[in-house]
Structures are given as C-alpha cells and as structure tokens.
Amino acid sequence: MDASAASMLWTLIIILAAAAAASSVHPPQQQSYGVGCIAAEWAALLSFKEGVMADPLRLLKTHGTVQETAAGGTASGAATGPAMSSSSTSATLSTGMISAKLDRTTLTPCVDSGNNLGGSGIAMPSFLGSLESLVYLNLSCINFFGEVPPQLGNLSRLSYLDVGSMYYSGQVFSSDLSWLGRLSSLKYLDMSGVNLSTVSDWAHVVNMLPNLRVLNLELCQLTRSNPPLLHSNLTVLEKLVLSANNFYGPLATDWFWGISTLKTLELEFCSLYGPLPDSLGNMTALQVLVMQDSNNITGMFPPTLKNLCNLQEVVFTQTNLGGDITEQMERLPKCAWDKLQAINLDATNMTGNIPVWLGNMTNLTDFSVSGNQLSGPVPLGLGALTKLTVLYLGQNNLTGIISEDHLANLRNMVILDLSYTYLKVVVGSTWTPPFKLIRAQLASCQLGPGFPALFKHQKGINYIDVSNAGIADAIPSWFWDEISYAFYVDMSHNQIDGELPAKLEAKTWQELHLNSNQLKGSIPKLLRNITKLDISRNSLSAPLPSDFQAPELAALVLFSNHIPGSVPLSICDLQSLAILDLSNNLLVGELPQCRVASLGISTLLLENNSLSGEFPSFLRSCTKITFLDLVRNNFHGSLPKWIGDLSSLVIFRLRSNMFSGQIPSEITELEDLQYLDLAKNNISGIIPQSLATLKRMSPENQDPRQTGLNGPFVQTSERFGEVMEFEWYDDSLFVAIKGRELPYSSQLKYMVSIDLSSNNLVGNLPEEVGSLIGLINLNLSFNQLTGNIPYQIGVLQSLESLDLSHNQLSGEIPQTLSNLTSLGELNLSYNNLSGRIPSGPQLNTLHTDDPASMYIGNTGLCGHPLPNNCSENETPHGHPIREGNNGWLTEMSFTLGIIVGFLLGLWLVFCALLFKKTWRIAYFRLFDNLYDRAYVFVVVSWALWFRKASASSST
Incomplete structure (x- = not known):
C-alpha cells in the first residue's frame, strides 16, 4: 500500500472511529435537518471495525449492539457500550483489512464533534467528496490541518456540514468557497474558526444556498464582502453567527437586515460602528440579538424595535449606546416583556436610574448593567423577578439600601454583583437567604459592621469578594464551613479581628485574601490546593509554620505583621512558589539553604527584618528571579560574582545591610536591571565602567518612563514559563529620592534608579553613565569619588534627582546640567568643585527657599546663588575649554x-x-x-x- 492510500485509510479510520465513539455516547439527533443514520449503514461501520485486524490502542473497541429507533420513518442505530478512546491518535494503528460490506455510496456517518483525533499534519480527507449519498457530515474539533477540500462540493445531497475548528482556529483554511454553491440542499453550515481571509466574495457564495437555516462563520478572519451583497436570497435563515470578524464599517449598511426569518443574530467583536438601523424592526422573528464587545454602536434603540415581539435576549456589553437607561429600556418591545430573559447592557455609558417597572419583565433571568454611570436606589420591583439567576449592578453610582424585600423572592439567583457601588446591604442576623449563590461580588459595599448574614446557608458558593465592606467583627465559625468549596475568597481591607482557626477544612480554595485587617494569632495549616495566600497588614504574632504542606502555593504574602522566629527549612519544599513577601516582620537568623534548583521563585521581599548571614547562596539557582529586596537586615560579606547569572533581575535592593568588598563587574551583565540600590553598606572599590550594558536603563526609541515591569508581581511566559498574573499586593517600598525616602507601590514599576550612596567607593564617576538615558534617580553621595563630573550627564533628560554630595569631586560643574529639564532635586554640596555655577531655566527653579544649599562646601565655586562673585578672568560657561x-x-x-x-x-x-x-x-x-x-x-x-x-x- 503506497503512502497516499495509507494516509487515506488512516483518515477514514479516524472518522469512523469518531462515529463509533459518538454513537456510544448518544444516538444521532439531527432529524430536524433531514438527517438520519439507517441501521444498514451502522452495520457497515461495525463491519468495517471488525475488518481492522490490528488495533494496538483499542481505538475501535466496542462491545455494543446496533439499536433501532424510529424517527420520522427513518431507522437510526447506535452502538452502545464502551466507546473508542479519545486519546491522541499519533501512535501507530495498523490498517489491516477492510470488509467488502462497506458501501461508501450509501454511507451516512454521524461523526460527532469533541474528538481530538486528527493530529499534527493530518489534512481533511478529500475522498469524502466521493461519498455522494452523504446528508450529514460533522468533522468539527477533530484537529485537522490544511485546506477544506473543495471536493466536498460533490456532496449534492448534503444537508448538514460542520467543518468548524474553533478549538484550533486558523489551522484550517479555504481560499475559494465556490464549491459551496453546489450544495443546494444544505440547511446547516458551520465553518467557524476556518481561515477565510482571502475569500472576498464569501457573502455572495453563501447567498447561493436558499435552504440554509443555520450559518456560523465565527472567527473566520472575514472582512466585508467585495463586491457588497445588496440583496439576500436566504429566505429561511434562522441563525446567523458572524462574531469575531473584522467588518469595520457602518452597522446599518450590512446585507442581513432584510432577513425577516432570523431568530438569532450574533455580531460580537466585529468592529462595527454607528446606530442600529430602523430595518431592525423588520426582523419580527428575532429572539436573540448579540452585538457586544469591540462594536462602537451608538445612539438609542430604534423606535422600530417595538415590532420584535419574540425578543428573548438583548446583549450589548461594551458598546457605546449611552443615554438614559430608562429611555433605552422603554424602547424594548412591550409585547416581549413577558418573553425577555436576558438584558445585558454592561459598560454602555448609560446614565440615570434603574426603571421602577423592571419587575414587570417577569421572565427575566439575567439583568446586567454593571460598569455604567447609573445612580439612585435599586427599585423594590427588582424583588418581583422570581426567575432571576444573574444580577450585575456593580461599578455604578447606586445609592440606598438593599433590604430583605429586594432579595426575599430571588430564590433562583446564583450570581450577585453589587461591587463598587454605594449600596448598603441590610438584612437581619437571623435572616435566611432564599437563594444559593455561586458567585458574590460585594467589594466596597456596606455590609458591616457585623459579619454579613447574607452568607448563611451558601454551601457551594465558589467566589466571594467582600473586600472593603465595612466589616468590623470576628469571622463566625459557620462561615468557614459554608465556604469550604469556594476557590476564591477576598475579605481584605476590613476591620476583621480575632484569630484564624488552627486548621481550615476547605479543600478547593485557591486564593484567600485577608490582608489589611486586625487578625491575630498564627497562620492556619495551609490548604493543599491553595495557590495564593495574603494575610499581610495584620497582627499575626506566631512563628511561621514549621511544615508547609501546600505544594501548589505560588504566592505567600505576609508582610507587615509581627511574625517572629526564623524562616523554616520547609519553605524550600514549596516548589511552585513564585512570590514570597515576608517584609516588615520580626524574623531573625539565616535563610535556609535550599537545594539547588528547588525553587522557581521570582519575587523575594524580606525588607525590614533582622535576618543575617552572607548573600543567600540558594539564589544562584533562582534564575527566574526578577525582584530581590533584602533591605534593612544584617546580611554581610561580599556580593558574589555569580550575581551576573540572575539574568532576569529587574529590581535589586540591598540597602542598609553590612555588605562589603567591591561591586562585582558582573552586575553590569544584568541587561534587565532597572533599579539598583546598594546604599548604606560598606562596599568599596570603583564603580564598574561598563554601565552602558544595562540596557533596561538605556532604552532606545521609547519613553523611558514606560519601561520596567508591569508590576513586580506580574509574571509572564517569558519570565515564569506560564502566564501567571499576580496583582500588586499593596506593599509600599520606600525609595530614597529627592533628599528623602518616599513610599512607592505600584509606581515602582516606572522607577529607573541607581543608588550607591553611603559606601566607600573611590575613583571617577564613569562617563558611561551618560548612556543610561532612562535614569530617573542617581545618588552617589557620601562616598570618596574623585575627578570631574562628566559633561555627558547632561544627556540624562529623564533625570529627576541627582545627588553627588559629600565626595571629593573636582573641576567645574558642566554647563550641560542646564539641559536637564526634568530635574527636581540637585545636591552637589561638600566636594572640591570650582569655577562659575551654571544657570538655566530649570536650575534656577531648584531649592528656591535655600538655593545655596545645593553648592555649599565647595570653596572654589562662585556666582549665583553663592555670595562670592566670579572674577573677570573666570572662564565663562557656554564656551567651555577643558579636557572634557x-x-x-x-x-x-x-x-x-x-x-x-x-x-x-x-x-x-x-x-x-x-x-x-x-x-x-x-x-x-x-x-x-x-x-x-x-x-x-x-x-x-x-x-x-x-x-x-x-x-x-x-x-
């Protein structure tokens, strides 16, 4: 058997195996499109299976029988029992022998979707075009590659065709759809995810299918049809899905508005703009209208919308409708008020009050208007929506009270979002909620001061956010039991007191945020599935657990507590740990020496403890570390030369320790370094000359303020191996800039700084500093530097703070300093500088209360703002003749x-x-x-x- 025949046979095995697998799960149910699988053809499939002599993966295994079901006079069969394995088919499967009973002219394979059977490089089989009796063909989600074979146009009897590849978007394509025009019997067409970017006449082609009822061309990279389609022949079309294509242009000019039979129209992510056309009112059969996201739809709903008496779903999230919400909703057809099930108007720039007559839409299950500018109270009529399951009111300016009267009848509600409003939730402490929530988003609502009874009897809830909710109470014991199945719990920024239980029984928690409260005691035994734990800014006073048993823990954030003792060796067992923040505690002793390559840590913050020992040697294996902060501890010894191996390091802070020795030249190999702070140590020697290699401090062709991390706690695939986004944990770090220490939190990502002050550095200030054009802060004060101030320093246009005071610098102050238009702090005091003090628009605005303080202690300087005038023989600035x-x-x-x-x-x-x-x-x-x-x-x-x-x- 040659290669092409083997490939054809292998593909046929895949398709028929998929049919066997699908049939064992559920029999085909496509009779609405004129499709049925007759018993004889299912017998042929089973006969084919029996003809395969070797099947090492047992992909075609089935112990079932063919069952007959009557459906419109057409018998259909399904093989029951264990199905073919859906595992990868890249393993070898011998072709064996094919039974002669397989008659491909009468085969009607009910191939079901959801089987990843194709494999890399397997093309959609062109020989399917020879199965001329096919009426139903579904090849979706089989992970095919390459072109949709135009031979499918030979299947003139085909009623149902699904070659969608949404799960593998773009790897299947078609450059010519003319073959579709020959499928005159087609009622269902799904090509979602197929790349049709080169097909300019796609609308004209599908317009040749007069029997089409369902058309799905989602995510096909389509543009507007060229030439434009002016009249549609799709007179029986019921469902049209064109989402996630780029139809950039006015909404009103599209061809589909004249299709009066449409029941579903989905146009999300289509880059359409402009108002809805009046012709929308002609689509009287319409039930579902989805136009959300990436569509700039403006203005009011057209008056003709009143004709759509069958309307059930209206989805316009993240469009630009605007206007008063009451006026917009009054344009919804009153004849459909008892049919409307979903109204989704999130982020549509609407204003006004929620209409009081909302309760008249008695079948409403989803009401979403979050992210607008709504104001006023929530009407009591909301409580009449007994079928409501989803309520999104968050991120508005709503005021007033949500009472038991609002909630008592909402027995079906599973999602409640009142977050970031001014609403106050008032229910009695003994009140029992009638609903079982899955998701509760109540951040910044007023729920306290007592612990909210809203969460009683909510076992099964999986997402809770009650941060900044005014709770000033201990957490009741019943709460821990109710949320034992939650994966996300955020109770941060309250005044919750008391102690945490010694052991939490929850098994599904992934994130627990309790930061910024008044909790005392110890950290409970960690949950095995937890990935993020934040109990920072509390009053925990017990040592860290000696035995961490949380293998999935990625972020442990405990800064600003009163935790004593040492860092336990068991921290080394947390091999998923990426973020460890233990700063501002009472920790002592040396850090544990973890095994080489045992940690993938990227952020280590230990500031303001009493930790000791030499520079932690285990960090040598932490090549993914981006943020290292050992500030204000008792570390000592020299910095290792292998510091250059930490190639991902961006922020490096060792201030206020007892490090000695020289700055290793290897530190300039850290191309990503943007923040270096070695101040207040005992470091000696010279400043490394090769500063120009610090590329993150010398960005080209970009605003230096936009460089840096997206926050020290944001890890991307380039830095951590997988996409893991950690929000900023609100740990403020103090940065010495402009003569004082200022707190920085999220803005630290923009700081480009070198601070080597208060050490014993000698030698010249390298001229290469002029290449670090991204520098915002340069502090070399309180050292023993000599030589001239290099004139290249005037290139640092982003420099806001320059402190070279208390050194032994000599020569003149370069006139180029007047070019630093961003400079807000300058200190050149107590050096051996001489000559005329330069002037300039920016320099003259510094230290207006005491400008002389910038130059005091330099006996050779003259001119304003110092009292000693310069002699006539003094070399004028602006024409400098000197070595530099x-x-x-x-x-x-x-x-x-x-x-x-x-x-x-x-x-x-x-x-x-x-x-x-x-x-x-x-x-x-x-x-x-x-x-x-x-x-x-x-x-x-x-x-x-x-x-x-x-x-x-x-x-």
Missing part, C-alpha cells in the same frame, strides 16, 4: 582645516590658469563634470560642521 570638551574642539578644527585647505588650493589653481592658456582650456572642459560634485561636497561638509558646532556650543 577637547573631543568636539578637535573635530571642529579638523573640519575647518579641510575647508581652508581646499579653498587655498583652489585659488592656487585659479592663479595658474590665468597664465597658462592650455591649462585653462582643459580645466573648463572638466569643470562642468566636477562642478556639481564639488558643490555638493562643500554644502554637505559645511552643514555637518555647523550642526556639530551648534550641538557642542549648546552643551
């Missing part, structure tokens, strides 16, 4: 020399030509050819010299 500027002077002299020499030689030639006629004639013959070239040379040379001279004089 010799480069540009030499370059200018060289250029002038070339020009003068050229002109002198040219005049000598002219003088010779006056006395030699033959030379004169030869010269003018060449002159025409050389004139233009010489002219361009002179002009360009002059322009280059003038530009460089101007730039140098301005610095």
